[in-house]
Amino acid sequence: DVKVTQSSRYLVKRTGEKVFLECVQDMDHENMFWYRQDPGLGLRLIYFSYDVKMKEKGDIPEGYSVSREKKERFSLILESASTNQTSMYLCASSPLAGVKMETQYFGPGTRLLVL
């Protein structure tokens, strides 16, 4: 079974802190994604990566950065956390870059509260 793990299930941070969210997948997938999920807005793509050291902006990249130093690990960084970044963060991975029917496999999510 594909397993996507996220470093924390719940996080509480203060405004202005630098926040790291880690995601690891164990199936040698090429693609990895970071989403945030908010009530009424659904899943919104923040960043994605098709390969090591490669990143692409999604629909809402402002205030975020990412790092992919190893194929299995994709990190989301909030450089200076703000209250409007309080959300559920979901990581996903998928195999075979460029295949239309690729299935994304999701981690359990990290619920971040910024005070």
Add this chain to the structure above:
Amino acid sequence: QKEVEQDPGPLSVPEGAIVSLNCTYSNSAFQYFMWYRQYSRKGPELLMYTYSSGNKEDGRFTAQVDKSSKYISLFIRDSQPSDSATYLCAIPSNTGKLIFGQGTTLQVKP
């Protein structure tokens, strides 16, 4: 106009009811259509996918695509309390990204 629209609900039905969940989309070039299910405090997982028009059945679940109306549906027969979850439609774009609907929260009451 959003590329994929889905009524967020919530939708509450009694056990045994037939449930209909729906999405509309704007781009007639879309070919593949997916449904994800997300239980509370979990990540989404793929439930079903279909290609082009027509129906696809898997147990109590049927996915239906009407490309002429740009309308996709997920039907659940004999709904169970264990079907209570958020259901998200998703469509792969031509860039390889998935476009998600807002998700419909379903509660099946015993």
